[in-house]
Amino acid sequence: MIDDTQRAAQIVQAPARKKRGVAIQREIVVLVAMIVFNLLFTPHFVSLQTFNVNLTQVVTIVIVGIGMTLVVATGGIDLSVGASMAIAGAVAPMLFMNIAGPPGIALAFTLPIVAAALCGVFNGLLVTRLRVQPIVATLVLFIAGRGIAQVVTDGSLQAFSNPAFQWIALGKVAGVPFQILLMLALVAVFTWIVRKTLFGKYLLVTGGNEDAAYLSGIPTVRVKMIAYTVCAALAGLAGLISISVNSSSDANVIGLGVELDAIAAVAVGGTALTGGKAYITGTLIGALIIQLLRYTLLAHGIPDAAALVLKAAIIIVAVYVQRKRG
């Protein structure tokens, strides 16, 4: 009897198991295929320069994508990450250009991120206390946030050269750009948080079944607040990297469109947009796939505008594959 029931259970489970095994690796297969394609058909692909160019262009997307993964895991979405980047990026130069020496640098790294985090708190309050749908709640700062950044800077471009501050983007450790190491470290830390900590479990439960989470005594409001706040703070950090790379800060441009890149990376990386899942490494791979696609098209003379269309196509395919999986 027990054998029968178990066998019956296995009958039901067998296909699901198989499918999932493939699913985890699918993104890696795509990435490897793209690398192989480039090795064969793209001249000068194997060089440290290509490696660094591709990775540095993906850093801000991945860092924002990590936060986006957390928010998406709760069943939400954050459209305001680009605006949070802009606010952080607008505030930082005002600090290190007006306050001399190490205190200026220190403040330029902390205050902008705190300002961005406050945007996240605002988003979180709208979502949890006022129960506004996340896509609408974060639309508020998506529109207003960049405006705030422009008001702060009078809409003017701030050009600067400050090696100490810009080290976050331009510095190298043993030949590897520091920003890449920072990105990898963040991926590692957040992968660990999702997998091993109480917060990580609560994150997946909140997105996976909010009613069940509430009835299990899980502080769903706090979990969401943390997710939105961390997401915005990471966007702030990405904003600092972005202005450092460009040696200038223009509130109109910083993080423009990054929310779409980040959501695309999350979706391609296998995190369900319906919540309850969080694949941080998937987001990294998703961002790499998108970046490598853009690079491949550029290297073969196809303009960036056309690449945008392909990016959209990839998101559709990724979401479609997810639906099939679910």
Place this chain on the structure above:
Amino acid sequence: MAQAPLLDMQDIDISFGGVAALKRARLTVTAGEVHALIGQNGAGKSTLIKILTGAYRKSAGTIRFDGREADFRTPKEAREAGISTIYQEINLVPFRSVAENIFLGREPRRFGLIDWKTVQRRADELLESFGLKIDVKKPVREYSTAIQQMVALARAVSSDAKMVIMDESTSSLDEREVELLFSVVRRLRDDGRAVIFVSHRLDELYALCDRVTVMRDGQTVAESAMQDMDKLRLVTTMLGRTLAAVVHEDSAVKEANLAKRGGLALSAQGLSAGAKVADVSLDVHAGEAVGLAGLLGSGRTETMRLLFGADRPEKGTLSMNGETVAWKSPKDAIAHGVAYLTEDRKAEGIVPELSVRDNLTLVCLPALTKRGIVDVARQKEIVDGFIESLGIKLRSADQPIRELSGGNQQKVLLARWLATHPRLLLLDEPTRGIDVGAKADVAKIVRELRDSGLAVLLSASELEELTAVADRAVVIRDGQTVAQLDGAQMNEASIMDAIAHGAGERSTLAEAVEEAKHDR
């Protein structure tokens, strides 16, 4: 056979991932009969139905429907051929009106536009013929599950379906509603349509069905007229083993249990909240199992939610171990040792994508966490312990809980609460939608917990299940406590009397019971 069957499925095979789920399964249904399809969870009845309705493709076998070879590729094709399915989870459009739902996709038109007047009038007429008078302009979601079932059935009836498949349609209905539903089903049958009826409630099968097909392990193991198969044979065929008769504790045992019980664990006095709970008072002692009885919609679930802090009472007092308490959220109740197994396993219980391990330890997780990091070794230890002690059947504790059968999911959820070492266990319909074997297991576990000194409050729509486990019953009607029945005074008849008392419903209910007995 005098008449060619309406549906004839022969030698149906299907396998998933190389493992056979159906092996030469058969199902033959004639027009004008109500046909019971039964089997334990995982026996293959849902798979068979999904093949019939085009959700799965068979790998071998033949299907003839209405005189023609049939191999539906999509549920739509099956629907167009005249097969209408009413699932356990009702597939209506919650925000659209009752009338719209009934005629969805085939609205009567006038001058190219939808003729709303006709839609509403015909919906009204249809439901009235079911004995249901409701406002058909209101969204479906505002009505109870029972009424939603009726709407789904009305949709099937109006679409001229030749065959209606009802999958666990009665699992959330109370007796009166079931009787109403049955009268509609009988009318369908008398119209010459065929009904396939899937249910775990044996009494209903005997009350309603003409013939029965029993499945076990992906095979059809018996086909017979309902009256030729007595209850015992039905159960033994279904389980493939001789079932020791369900142990009913007689009143002497109940009295003895009550004598052994400990101090007062939970006491609620005059609780009220919203429209559903008007005046509920009840006590639960350590070491006793109290049944919360009442019809669907009488406020059982709402009462449980108040006791657990999921909702807040407007009036009344709550005390736990003699200390007055006012929960602000479930968290407070959990901290005081209260556990609450919800009625709706899917919506409020399981986190489907999460592993069995994480689901099971969901509530006790903070206790397994040091400085924010989960102690995986201890988590594993606890999970393995419960899998063994509750007999949870699974492939691995790492598999997502959605892959488990209903009964095993329920055991995982029960374990989720037992892992918190609760003092009071609130069980809302703990046996809903799980198979006979798992029901017996759950009843046994509850008795053991009671004997170990836990205070248990449980509700069940089926009085038989309630009386089998509880030592005492609190009966509520329209959100009010109307009776407390102890030990010797508690039985199905006395509970039913209490439910019906003063509401002028006694005769209808008594009739329904008599009729059910008679049909049996």
